[in-house]
Amino acid sequence: MPNRKRLKSYTIPLSTFENAMHQFDQAAGKLNIDKGLLEFIKYPKRSIIVKLPVRMDDGTFEMFTGYRVQHSTVRGPAKGGIRYHPNVDLDEVQALAAWMTWKCAVVNIPFGGGKGGICCDPSKMSTNELERLTRRYAASFYDTFGPETDIPAPDVNTNEQTMAWIMDTYSMRSQRTVTSVVTGKPLCIGGSRGRHDATGAGVVITVREALKHLKMNPEKSTAAVQGFGNVGSIAALHLFRLGVKVTHVCDVFGGLTNSKGIDIEALIKYVKEHKKVVGFPGAKPLDIKKLLYAKVDILVPAALENQITEKNAARVKAKIIAEGANGPVTPEADVILKKNKVFVIPDILCNAGGVTVSYFEWVQDRIGYFWTEEEVNERMERILTEAFDGVLKIALENKVDLRMAAFMVAIQRVVEVVQLRGIYA
Numbered sequence: 001m002p003n004r005k006r007l008k009s010y011t012i013p014l015s016t017f018e019n020a021m022h023q024f025d026q027a028a029g030k031l032n033i034d035k036g037l038l039e040f041i042k043y044p045k046r047s048i049i050v051k052l053p054v055r056m057d058d059g060t061f062e063m064f065t066g067y068r069v070q071h072s073t074v075r076g077p078a079k080g081g082i083r084y085h086p087n088v089d090l091d092e093v094q095a096l097a098a099w100m101t102w103k104c105a106v107v108n109i110p111f112g113g114g115k116g117g118i119c120c121d122p123s124k125m126s127t128n129e130l131e132r133l134t135r136r137y138a139a140s141f142y143d144t145f146g147p148e149t150d151i152p153a154p155d156v157n158t159n160e161q162t163m164a165w166i167m168d169t170y171s172m173r174s175q176r177t178v179t180s181v182v183t184g185k186p187l188c189i190g191g192s193r194g195r196h197d198a199t200g201a202g203v204v205i206t207v208r209e210a211l212k213h214l215k216m217n218p219e220k221s222t223a224a225v226q227g228f229g230n231v232g233s234i235a236a237l238h239l240f241r242l243g244v245k246v247t248h249v250c251d252v253f254g255g256l257t258n259s260k261g262i263d264i265e266a267l268i269k270y271v272k273e274h275k276k277v278v279g280f281p282g283a284k285p286l287d288i289k290k291l292l293y294a295k296v297d298i299l300v301p302a303a304l305e306n307q308i309t310e311k312n313a314a315r316v317k318a319k320i321i322a323e324g325a326n327g328p329v330t331p332e333a334d335v336i337l338k339k340n341k342v343f344v345i346p347d348i349l350c351n352a353g354g355v356t357v358s359y360f361e362w363v364q365d366r367i368g369y370f371w372t373e374e375e376v377n378e379r380m381e382r383i384l385t386e387a388f389d390g391v392l393k394i395a396l397e398n399k400v401d402l403r404m405a406a407f408m409v410a411i412q413r414v415v416e417v418v419q420l421r422g423i424y425a
């Protein structure tokens with residue numbers, strides 16, 4: 001057992017899952033809820049690990065490990081993405097699954113929480129190898145996935161194509177087309193308009209609400225965005241369109257800076273062609289490590305978890321942190337940021353636009369009638385602004401930060417349903 005150091009009144013969490021559990025405990029401590037009931041809703045309902053043998057292009061076999069965790073099905077089917085990354089392990093997937101439960105509850109959509117992943121490095125695999133790996137994964141979880149049980153979606157390094165393979169594998173085994181088994185699909189096979197951009201667009205809706213609350217003018221604000229994938233690039237684009245000057249961006253390969261603001265529309269075009277931000281002519285190179293400490297008003301960590309920790313939180317200069325990624329700020333960092341009056345929009349609220357439009361996609365697949373992009377965006381915006389207002393109100397009433405308030409709202413919503421449904425048997 002590693003040593004558990006003590007920081008003031010609580011134990012320093014040791015892993016991503018412990019971070020998530022710690023956040024839960026902090027909020028649960030503010031609520032008057034039966035201890036046994038809290039234990040029930042805190043831990044994952046079911047965690048499954050599978051071996052995934054894959055024939056590689058050179059004829060050899062490689063063994064991968066896949067995960068699916070259903071954290072909660074109290075409020076509805078487990079919902080959440082599938083991640084392909086070398087760091088994927090049970091601990092991370094369990095944390096991400098728990099955050100999905102609280103995220104779906106914060107925006108009040110009728111889902112529980114789940115997450116899946118495969119420990120692999122997709123940058124070193126061909127499209128054919130990725131397809132075989134994905135189909136083997138989907139086949140292994142045929143009994144787990146389903147429109148009414150567990151609905152995957154994209155996450156880090158997975159996309160519309162990955163979802164199409166999962167939908168097809170599931171459909172072939174079912175001998176009928178089941179579009180609603182996954183969300184984040186291509187439009188022509190039951191995807192929703194607006195889903196591709198939803199997470200990044202939603203991040204900026206919450207930033208806009210935060211700016212309003214803090215009486216800051218978007219046009220006089222600057223931003224730095226860490227990560228230029230589906231979430232980071234679209235968040236940067238929407239910040240740019242809101243009039244915010246995006247002065248710093250980076251992806252895994254390198255960073256860019258321009259004190260006059262980067263033309264994000266041009267950068268997105270550049271990245272489509274070059275697959276990375278480095279080399280973009282409209283900005284100077286930036287050391288990735290410096291991005292988090294940029295002198296900006298808004299910082300959007302939109303890459304991976306555990307980026308802002310007790311080691312570097314004091315160096316953050318931004319007034320607002322908008323968590324595009326899941327879990328980018330550790331609990332120890334939260335304490336430091338709070339002391340420094342940084343306004344943190346927590347992941348379970350900030351990046352909930354993605355799963356909200358996933359919910360719309362699932363609804364549209366089930367009724368077989370598809371909405372316009374305006375309808376999707378308008379409904380997503382309403383849900384996110386209402387969630388933001390609700391969380392902010394609880395935060396102000398209880399004099400707590402937004403993360404604590406969001407967890408309090410979410411836990412209460414899950415508890416209410418447990419009490420109504422009762423315990424089976």
Ligand code: GLU
Pocket residue numbers: 079080081082151152153154155156183326351352354355356358
């Ligand atoms: N992976 C995304 C998230 O972390 C989306 C999940 C979904 O749409 O189900 O929220």
